[in-house]
Each structure stands twice: as C-alpha cells, then as structure tokens.
Amino acid sequence: MPHTRNLRLSQLAPGSVQSEIRSMSLACDLAGGINLAQGICDTEVPAPVLAEAKAAMEDGRNIYTRLDGIQRLRNAIAADASRRHGVPVDANTQVLVTSGATGAFHATCMALLDPGDEVIVFEPFYGYHLGTLKSLRMQPVIVALEDGAGLATWELNVDALRKAVTPRTRAILINTPSNPAGKVFTRAELEAIGAVGEEHDLFLITDEIYEHFIYEGAEHISPISLPGLRERTIVMSGFSKTYSITGWRVGYLLADAKWIPSIGYFHDMTFICAPAPAQHGAAAGLEQLPPSFYTSLAADHLIKRDMLLAALRDAGLTPHTPQGAYYILAKTHGLNGANAAQKARDLLARTGVAAVAGSAFFRAGKGEDLLRFCYGKTYSALKEACDRIRSLR
C-alpha cells in the first residue's frame, strides 16, 4: 500500500504560479526581444555605489551583518529619511535594513499580522503584495482606484475604502508612486486614508520604492510625515530602483521602535541580512550622491516616459500618463488575442517588445484590455523599443 498522503504540496501551492511578469521576461529572452515587461532597471549603477560595494567585497566585508543592518547604512537612511520626510528618525531603533522592499513587506506581515487578517490593497495592485499576503494566509481585500474617464486618473474613492473595512481588517497597504498605474497619492488622499486608519485602528503599510521617480509637479508624500500617523505607519523602500541595483537586494523599513525588533526577528529568519557589500554600496550612495543625482533621475525618466508615451500613441495604443514610477498602462487596441496575456504575446511576436498583461494587476476579468510597459531602461534600448512599437502602425 503506497503511503503518499504526506508527500504532497501544501494547500497553497497549487495556486502558486510564476508571476506573469517573470514569465513574460522568459518569453522575451527566448524571442531575443527587448524587455519592457519587468522593472529590471538596467541603467548604470552610480559610481560611488558600485565602487564601495566592490571595495567592500575586496576588503573582506562579506560576512553576515547585524540583523538590523550595518550602522553606517542605518545612519545614512535615518539622516536621509529625516530630511526628506521632515520627521526625526532614529538610526538605532526606527530603521531596519532589509532584503529589498520585498523582504521588508514579508517580515512586516509576519510580525504584525495573523492568518485570516484582512489587508486593504488598492487596484491596480502590485502582484507581489497580493502574493505575499496570500502566501502568509492573510486576506487581501481589494478596493479599486477609479479609472476616471478613459484612464485619465486613478482617484481614491474614500467611500469604497470605508466600506471595505470589516472587523477583521488590520492594515491598509499603500503604494506611492504606484506600480503599475504610476499614481502618486495626494496629501488629501493620504490624509483621508490616515483618517480611516485612525478611525478603525489600522496599520498603514506604505511601499515607496519609486519615491524618487516623480514627474511634473507631483509631490511624493509619505504617510509617516503626516501628523498623528507615525505609530501606525510602516514605510518600506530601498535602493533597487534608485541605484539600478535590483539584483543586489537591499532595501529598508522605517517604523515605530516598538515594531522593529519583531519585524527584524522575522526578517532574520528568512533572509538573515541584506548582502553585506550591497549595504556598503547603498550607504556610499546616500552619503556621496548630490541632490542633483535624484533630480536628474526624475528628469531622465520624464524624458523616457514621454518617449514611450509618444511611441504608444503613434502605434494607436492609448496610454495613461503616469505621475510617478516608470510604468505606463496602455490600451491594447489592434493587438490580437482573447485576453491581455495573448495580446502581450502578439505584441512580442510582431515587434520583439515584451510588455506585461494588464490582468496581472487586477482582479480576475479586469485589465484584459491593458498592457504595462516599463521605461526604466537605457536610452538606446528604449529608443529601439519605441521604433519597434511604432512599426505596429
């Protein structure tokens, strides 16, 4: 009699499929195409970041670090965050260096939430947020941002947010600037979310990984800077996008001192620490890069955004103009296929450009008429992609 009842996948595993973003990247590699699917960010690593990480490796700074990260990086993060958010941040008690914003979110959920707890997530959403919650047996509750007239805006509907709160709600997850919509939450929206958070005593977990990618008068505001929200706000951010080091895995989290030890404990269990040389590289970036580095980053990406918007318009794919991050959602007019995934493959076959099916960012049945394009690319790769997209016409 074979004994196979225990040799099985977990109950969650059958629902675990590779993200659409990763599978489009694989399809793109196979086709030798240009990858505008994944936010890989293959632009140059800033010189001090690269030099310091290399020096750290060569000097033997390759061993595990403290579980909350090296002092030098925590000091630099605290100084940077205090200056930008206008609130004091203590490097020793309110900062945790993490394995990217991804590690920060995983550890935050482990430390602050219980299985079955509900977390409000705005739609369109970043799939990893949902995936992480579900893998920890927490319940994402989705609230649609209003897709104004023809993708014009993604406004917060405060009534819908209020209605989504139940006795099991523990947190509201914010992503500003957002992936994929490029939405930058306004002060008024964040105050409204904060008010709901206070009313129902909820955590505000905010993913600000694109905080330096802000365009044309939009302003990045972190809920941590709003009066009265400090204790309930967990800010997650990092260096993947800002310093083009997505593969180095270094990010951070800011939180009230009473949450940090537990979040740090769970981060330690999964990751031990962010890679040591990468921590030194990130610290050098914060210490040495001038303010003009960050303004040029935004200015460069504004040019790239406008290049891609123009190409998408020329190809007849109606794009939404993002205020932040480096993604564009565009309508799939003229592409063949019954759903967004097929249309993305049609685009790849016809132009050699990979984009992600919009359905990856919405509940089932939505987003099938959208594709997401990433413009966090080098100028030459983006220009080639734009030429190819125009060839659709």
Ligand SMILES: Cc1ncc(COP(=O)(O)O)c(C=O)c1O
């Ligand atoms: C909204 C959002 N958060 C987090 C990440 C990943 O950040 P990290 O590399 O710091 O884990 C991404 C990457 O695409 C993202 O889009």
